[in-house]
Every structure is written in structure tokens, then in C-alpha cells.
Amino acid sequence: MAKEIKVPQIGDGVESATVSEVLVAEGDKIEKDQSVIAVESDKASVEVPSSAAGTIKEIKISEGDEVEVGQVIILLEESDDDDDDETEEDNGEASEEEKEKENTSEEENENEDEDSGEKQSGKKKKKIKEENPEDNDEEPEEDDADENKDEKKSSKKDESEADKTSEEKENKKSGESSGESSTGAGIQASPGTRRLARELGVDLTELAEEISGRVSEKDVKEFAKKDSQKSTRSASISLPDFEKWGSVERKPLNNIRKATAKNVTASWQSVPHVFQFDEADITDIQQYLEVNQDKAEKAGGKLTITALLTKIVASALVRFPKFNASIDMENEEMILKNYVNIGIAVATEKGLLVPVIKDADKKSIIEIATELTNIAEKARDGKLSKEDMEGANFSISNLGGIGGTNFTPIVPAFQVAILGISRSAKKPVYIDDEFKPREILPLSLSYDHRLIDGADGAAFINWITQALEDPYKALLGA
Incomplete structure (x- = not known):
């Protein structure tokens, strides 16, 4: 059944x-x-x-x-x-019934041989003959015992063979259920390893071509890491024939766009993003920028909200070291850095570039403003060196000059957070029992949930908001 x-x-x-x-x-x-x-x-x-x-x-x-x-x-x-x-x-139940009958027979035949063992043996032999009338020869009890032993040995042998092949069967079943899918037919891997492969999108068939023997969870993790770095999922999407609906023009991607596509795809696939939003009243800080603009210009720079935020974020990274870290999942470690380098996104005709302000926590706002002005010009002129764009621990992307109320930037590779700045706008704010016009700046914080929790993210962006509303907070490192 x-x-x-x-x-x-x-x-x-x-x-x-x-x-x-x-x-x-x-x-x-x-x-x-x-x-x-x-x-x-x-x-x-x-x-x-x-x-x-x-x-x-x-x-x-x-x-x-x-x-x-x-x-x-x-x-x-x-x-x-x-x-x-x-x-x-069933045999056990039948045996119990036989015993009861035998005991009854024993009571009725008290004058017979007192050796109960012989009586039971004789009765058992007789019963076997009655149940099997075709059998003319009686078989001794030893034969029954031998048969039971043989059956047990055969059963143990079958179980042993089943144990030896159980793993092969498991692998075969997983492979057969998906044909040539990511589970990999005939590949030696535990159910846990196969589950991890499914979660990470790893094709076990491709992985097995690179290694020999049993596939481990470590092999899957390493393959997933390499796969995310060398290709993007979009490359495997088959596009329709767009010419069916009209004429088209194809243009090759430039190197900057290729690198951007590769990096943001890898980050989006590997980083579990969380997005935190806040607003800062920058009415007073704008006055600070206007008052000190001359000093920045004399030094060869321009004092902007981005320059001020770079200094404030640098102070925040010292206070909140997890945001100045990287996460190493292969070794299950957090890499805390004793230096503060901040990447600043710059839009150019060729694409987005992110030059880096090194040791931002040790520089003044005027020094940062001057350096920002210089690297922005180098970016637009295509003169940034490789060293100018390496080593960022945290990034800032300011779209305020273009527009928008909020956006969710993607966390860059090897970093754990990025701050987005949108266009400020005048809003009525209730102060001292009346509404007053205030300049409000929208902030968007994206962070890696593998290392940073919601409470950490809220505390970080809250500190930045307070520092924007009180510039001396950042300058004093309070």
C-alpha cells in the first residue's frame, strides 16, 4: 500500500x-x-x-x-x-498464541515426559508438519536458527551497502531533480552545501570543473566571490530583437561605464542594503559657509556643503568606527581601519568617478575645500591617477546641484556605508510657538546590514544631522 x-x-x-x-x-x-x-x-x-x-x-x-x-x-x-x-x-503474536496452547497441553498431559523442552520441541515439529503437509522431512530447530542468522547477515549487508551508497543517491537525486541545473548531477556535496549553492546562485556543475573531489561550503563561497567579481548577472540576460519595433543604434560602453556597471552589480548582489533617511536644518550653517568663503577662495578652493559634510563625516567615522570598516566574510572578520579616507562622487561626461580625500579627519575644512576643488577639476579633465581613486573607507554622493528629494545610493565595494545628499529646500518649521522658514537638507544613508544594525545607522545619521545644525560640534569633535 x-x-x-x-x-x-x-x-x-x-x-x-x-x-x-x-x-x-x-x-x-x-x-x-x-x-x-x-x-x-x-x-x-x-x-x-x-x-x-x-x-x-x-x-x-x-x-x-x-x-x-x-x-x-x-x-x-x-x-x-x-x-x-x-x-x-505478526509472527510474534502467533508465537504468543502457540505458547498459550502449549501451556494448556502441558497441564492436560502431566503424566507425560516432564522435560518441558522436549515437549515443546515435539509439539513445534508436529505443528510445522501440520502447517506444511507437503514437507515430508522434519527439519531440526538448528536449521530455523541458521536461517534466521542468514537473514540477519543478509539484512546487515543490505544496510551496509545502503549506507555506502546513500550519499551517492542523495547527490544523484539532487542532480536528477534539476537536470543540468545549479545543483549539479552526480557531484559530491552535502545537502547543506547544495542549499548554500542555491542561496548564492552558484552552479555546482561549473564549480566541479575547477576542483576535484567533494565540494565543500568553503568552495562554494570562494566560487561565489570570484563569480561576482568577474561577471554580472545582466550579462546572462537574453535581449529581445529591438529592431522589430524600429531602428536602433549601438554604442560601446566606455571603460568608466564598464567598471561602474561591474562594481555596482557586485555590490548590489553581495550587500544586504538598509536605507536610512533624515533631514537637517542647515539655515545657520549656510551663514557659516558665506562668512568663511573668502578664506577658502584665498586658499584656492570653494567652501561648499560637501566640503563641510566631508569634515563632519570624518569626525563621525572616528566616533562610529564600524562605519569606517570593511567586512571579510571569508574569514568572518571585521576590518577596522585606523585612518579616515572619504570618497567623493564626481559626475563627469564619461561617467561617475570617485576621487578620495585621504586622512580627512586630520585636515581642516579649508584644506578639504581646496583639495575637493582640485580633484573635481582633475576628474572632469580626465587627469585623475589610480592613486587618487584608491583607499576610500566611506563615500559621499551629492546630487543637490542636480535636484531630487531623496535617493538610495549603492554601497561601494569593500565599504559598508555611503551618504547621499539631495537638494535642500525652504520648509516651515515650528520654532518658539510659530512657524519659521528654514533651509532643510535631505540625507540618505545606505549601509551593509551584515555589519551595521538599524540602531547603529540611526545613531550615525542622527549625529551627522546634529553636527550640521551645530557646526562647532564637528569642529570640536564633540
Whole structure:
């Protein structure tokens, strides 16, 4: 009789999920608690185990199907071992009945041989003959015992062979369920490694071509890291024939655009972004900029909100060192840096460039303003060197000169946060029992949730907001 394998309770409040992968195939022999399908819901991604051992008769679902808790997903022909167990139980019950009959016979035949062992032996032999009238020769009890021993040895041998091939079967099932998919047919890898490969989008077939032997979780992580650096997912998307709808013109991407596309794609794929927003009242700080503009111009620069924010952010990075760090997932470490280098995004005709202000925490606002003016000119003239664009720990992107109320910048590679600045605007602010016109600056903070939590992000942007509203806060390092 076929046994039904159903979807168990996946998680609290989860009533349905989508089948992301079928890990077995019809005809496969599986063990109890062996994973048969993988499902994904809005709360979890798990593998569903079989509630029994046996041979798969029918798979009632396929990848992409929506399944509910309690739904039948597989029909299973239970293994012979289970049937043997049931037979043994039946034999046990029959044996108990025989014993009762034998005890009754013993009481009725008290005058016979007192050796109970001989009586039982004789009765058993007699019973065997009665049940098997075709058998003319009696078999001694030793033969029965030998047969039981042989059966046990055969059973143990079968179990041993099953243990040896269980891993191969698991790999085969995962491969057969997806053909030439990312699970990789016939590749030696544990279920945990296969699950990690699915989560990171790693094709085990491609990975197996680069290594020999069993694939480990470390191999998957290293391959995912290299894959994200050498290519983008967009490259694998097949474009339609746009000429069907009209004439087109193709232009090659310049090197800056190629690098930008590669870097932002890698960052977006590997960094779990969180976005934090705030507004700063910069009415008073604008007066500060106007009063000190002459000093900056004499030094060869221009005092701007970007220059002031660079100094404020530098002070913030000293106070909040995790924002001045990088995360090393391969070694599971946080790299804290004892220097403060800030990248400043500059728009050019060829694309976005990000020159770096080195040791920003040790420079004055006037020094930063002068350096910003110089590197911005070099960027627009295409004269930035490789050294000018290396070593940033944090970045600032100011779109205020172009427009917009808010945006969500992508965290650059090897950094954990970036601050976006939008166009300021006059807004009525309730102060001293009345509304007053104030210049309000929108701020957007993007950060890497692997290292920075929401409370950290809120504290960081809150400190920057307060420093903008009180310039002396940043100057004094308070």
C-alpha cells in the first residue's frame, strides 16, 4: 500500500510555500528523514524531509508549484524492511498464541515426559508438519536458527551497502531533480552545501570543473566571490530583437561605464542594503559657509556643503568606527581601519568617478575645500591617477546641484556605508510657538546590514544631522 508524504508545518504562521527544487526522482529509494523537496516562503527557505523510508512511486508536485501544509507531495512504496517488521510482529503474536496452547497441553498431559523442552520441541515439529503437509522431512530447530542468522547477515549487508551508497543517491537525486541545473548531477556535496549553492546562485556543475573531489561550503563561497567579481548577472540576460519595433543604434560602453556597471552589480548582489533617511536644518550653517568663503577662495578652493559634510563625516567615522570598516566574510572578520579616507562622487561626461580625500579627519575644512576643488577639476579633465581613486573607507554622493528629494545610493565595494545628499529646500518649521522658514537638507544613508544594525545607522545619521545644525560640534569633535 502506498504511503503519502505530506508537507509538514514549515514555520510559525506559514501555511503555504513555493517549491524551489525537487531533490528526488520517481523510482528512487529513500531513507526516513531524507530531504525530498526544498521550499521557500516569505519567512523561510527549508528542505522537507520524508516521514518514511521506501521507493518513490509518484511525485505529485514540480518546481514552481505552490504547496500548502498537509498537501500530499509524494506517494511512497514502503520498503521491504517495513514489511518484514510487520511480519515479525505478526509472527510474534502467533508465537504468543502457540505458547498459550502449549501451556494448556502441558497441564492436560502431566503424566507425560516432564522435560518441558522436549515437549515443546515435539509439539513445534508436529505443528510445522501440520502447517506444511507437503514437507515430508522434519527439519531440526538448528536449521530455523541458521536461517534466521542468514537473514540477519543478509539484512546487515543490505544496510551496509545502503549506507555506502546513500550519499551517492542523495547527490544523484539532487542532480536528477534539476537536470543540468545549479545543483549539479552526480557531484559530491552535502545537502547543506547544495542549499548554500542555491542561496548564492552558484552552479555546482561549473564549480566541479575547477576542483576535484567533494565540494565543500568553503568552495562554494570562494566560487561565489570570484563569480561576482568577474561577471554580472545582466550579462546572462537574453535581449529581445529591438529592431522589430524600429531602428536602433549601438554604442560601446566606455571603460568608466564598464567598471561602474561591474562594481555596482557586485555590490548590489553581495550587500544586504538598509536605507536610512533624515533631514537637517542647515539655515545657520549656510551663514557659516558665506562668512568663511573668502578664506577658502584665498586658499584656492570653494567652501561648499560637501566640503563641510566631508569634515563632519570624518569626525563621525572616528566616533562610529564600524562605519569606517570593511567586512571579510571569508574569514568572518571585521576590518577596522585606523585612518579616515572619504570618497567623493564626481559626475563627469564619461561617467561617475570617485576621487578620495585621504586622512580627512586630520585636515581642516579649508584644506578639504581646496583639495575637493582640485580633484573635481582633475576628474572632469580626465587627469585623475589610480592613486587618487584608491583607499576610500566611506563615500559621499551629492546630487543637490542636480535636484531630487531623496535617493538610495549603492554601497561601494569593500565599504559598508555611503551618504547621499539631495537638494535642500525652504520648509516651515515650528520654532518658539510659530512657524519659521528654514533651509532643510535631505540625507540618505545606505549601509551593509551584515555589519551595521538599524540602531547603529540611526545613531550615525542622527549625529551627522546634529553636527550640521551645530557646526562647532564637528569642529570640536564633540
